[in-house]
Ligand SMILES: *[C@@H]1O[C@H](CO)[C@@H](O)[C@H](O)[C@H]1NC(C)=O
Ligand SMILES: *[C@@H]1O[C@H](CO)[C@@H](O)[C@H](O)[C@H]1NC(C)=O
């Protein structure tokens with residue numbers, strides 16, 4: 001009896017720990033991020049709740065179209081924990097993506113979040129690829145009002161497929177989804193990844209890899225936690 005109960009509990013402990021691959025649940029009403037705290041916890045330490053105000057749960061400006069005159073033709077305006085400290089421990093981020101005609105949000109992954117996109121304006125080609133060995137592409141052309149999901153951690157992309165500007169709103173189930181842009185990660189790493197290794201991995205010449213590594217790899221969500229245009233830090 002006791003041993004079967006123990007086995008059940010052990011099984012439950014193992015399987016339930018596997019389910020905790022998302023932002024943890026809050027243990028109080030709110031835990032507004034205190035960016036000045038020297039305490040290092042998973043997320044951010046809580047600001048003294050008696051000093052919390054409505055401003056901690058607020059950011060403005062997602063009605064503004066951001067400037068898309070950049071090499072990718074995409075600009076991402078973010079409301080994550082870094083802009084809305086009240087999101088700390090709540091497991092949510094919202095972003096607005098503006099696209100110029102032909103603008104590309106390049107292949108990337110979010111290590112900590114599933115993403116759901118709703119097109120507000122324009123026509124967007126969106127897709128993700130399942131993990132290896134299948135590597136199956138799931139993609140669609142989306143119009144205003146259409147919703148598409150990018151499962152957690154899978155490589156995905158989106159681009160403006162139309163001749164006019166496009167805009168989308170995106171939600172993530174993390175206060176800090178993180179972004180790994182595939183090309184930047186592989187060809188823009190500092191210090192550079194061994195070019196012989198990359199040449200063999202990509203079935204290209206070392207010269208082609210050196211050329212790729214010499215390029216500047218733009219980031220549509222610049223990593224500066226003091227601006228309104230970031231996914232923050234790792
Ligand atoms: C994104 O848009 C903002 C607001 O228009 C602008 O300040 C910023 O320079 C733009 N970033 C890029 C990479 O174009
Ligand atoms: C697209 O948006 C830009 C601002 O990013 C604006 O200057 C331009 O006029 C818009 N184009 C169209 C066709 O609305």
Ligand SMILES: *[C@@H]1O[C@H](CO)[C@@H](O)[C@H](O)[C@H]1NC(C)=O
Pocket residue numbers: 133134136
């Ligand atoms: C993945 O590929 C294997 C081998 O081709 C196949 O049996 C399996 O059905 C595929 N899975 C999915 C989800 O497509």
Ligand SMILES: *[C@@H]1O[C@H](CO)[C@@H](O)[C@H](O)[C@H]1NC(C)=O
Pocket residue numbers: 223224225226227
């Ligand atoms: C981040 O933004 C702040 C304030 O605008 C600026 O002082 C700082 O130089 C920026 N850092 C980087 C790495 O761009």
